[in-house]
């Protein structure tokens with residue numbers, strides 16, 4: 855436990871290499887939506903239009919470091935954003951909610967985040983299996 859906390863605080867970055875998401879959290883930018891202990895902002899390289907990231911204000915390594923308040927605010931953020939997206943775009947017919955925890959699982963930014971990815975009919979030829987596609991050969995069953 856002690857090791858995990860120590861590792862997390864090391865990952866806040868330095869003046870030369872600040873954590874990207876810590877910088878966004880602290881930016882105060884208008885497009886960073888506030889959800890108490892969490893924020894949400896659009897992904898810079900979206901899988902689909904309206905792809906949001908839900909991110910703790912604290913620098914944490916991954917989803918499993920979120921405390922109860924952060925988990926609760928995450929659910930509220932996901933629900934709120936879903937409604938906002940559905941109201942804005944009638945072509946949205948589904949969502950993927952995804953979390954990559956650890957490099958092995960595909961995580962590239964070492965600051966916890968949850969992906970909310972709106973889906974539209976026909977956005978990929980065969981969507982069956984969805985998040986099973988993390989291992990492409992196992993997507994279909």
Ligand code: 5GP
Nearest residue numbers: 874895896897898899900954960961962963
């Ligand atoms: P991961 O692979 O760690 O689960 O996801 C990291 C996500 O962060 C990716 O979807 C990537 O597009 C997004 N991302 C990386 N750098 C930035 C950035 O500077 N700003 C924003 N808004 N998103 C970023």
Ligand code: ZN
Nearest residue numbers: 873876913965
């Ligand atoms: Zn950070």
